[in-house]
Amino acid sequence: MIQEKVLEFKKLEDEIKSCKKCELWKTKRNYVIGEGDYDAKLMFIGEAPGREEDLQGRPFVGSAGKLLTELIEKVIGLKREKVYIANVLKCRPPNNRDPNPDEIKACTPYLIKQIELIEPSFIVCLGRHSARFIFELFGLKFPSLTRVKGKIFKVITSHGKSIHVMATYHPAAVLYRPLLKDEYVKDFEKIAEYVKEKKKEKTLLDFT
Ligand code: URA
Numbered sequence: 001m002i003q004e005k006v007l008e009f010k011k012l013e014d015e016i017k018s019c020k021k022c023e024l025w026k027t028k029r030n031y032v033i034g035e036g037d038y039d040a041k042l043m044f045i046g047e048a049p050g051r052e053e054d055l056q057g058r059p060f061v062g063s064a065g066k067l068l069t070e071l072i073e074k075v076i077g078l079k080r081e082k083v084y085i086a087n088v089l090k091c092r093p094p095n096n097r098d099p100n101p102d103e104i105k106a107c108t109p110y111l112i113k114q115i116e117l118i119e120p121s122f123i124v125c126l127g128r129h130s131a132r133f134i135f136e137l138f139g140l141k142f143p144s145l146t147r148v149k150g151k152i153f154k155v156i157t158s159h160g161k162s163i164h165v166m167a168t169y170h171p172a173a174v175l176y177r178p179l180l181k182d183e184y185v186k187d188f189e190k191i192a193e194y195v196k197e198k199k200k201e202k203t204l205l206d207f208t
């Protein structure tokens, strides 16, 4: 990894750790910046930290995180540390309420910077809020999560790089409605298929 990227990440992380751009910093315990490989090809984007994440300062470490980690490792076959996991909001909304538009507007420049630095080739949006933000960011229509769910879209970034984007359920939604699990696993199998195809190409080492 190039040193410049590490420094830029450090700068960004320091900036987030003192952020007061919306009211959520007052009620949070810890900022949850995101974690994983700065060179990850696969990036997962959730909504906002929950109770456990807020306590630990790490993304997806509660029960939804356990399901996500299991699917990344067992279905996709990658170690959790080899992907990058972030959220739309870096601070927990009180009682896990939905993020409001002002909070999303204030916080998402950080997420955009994370995407720019990591340069993933595949972004998986977990849940409606993440999907809406990412689809709009890349100029994709977002009629509803149901309409786009499980489909892979290809977009070209302003830097001329191609990125694949897929939206699926938030793992907490699947825990709440276990009947969604089979469909959820199928979406992760599609991601696994993509990773397998990429591994066959010259990017062999990128995903391992
Ligand atoms: N839900 C999210 O959207 N993100 C987390 O980090 C944990 C739960």
Ligand code: SF4
Binding pocket: 016, 019, 020, 021, 022, 023, 024, 025, 031, 089, 090, 091, 103, 106, 107
């Ligand atoms: Fe800053 Fe984002 Fe936390 Fe709001 S949610 S205080 S914008 S880091």
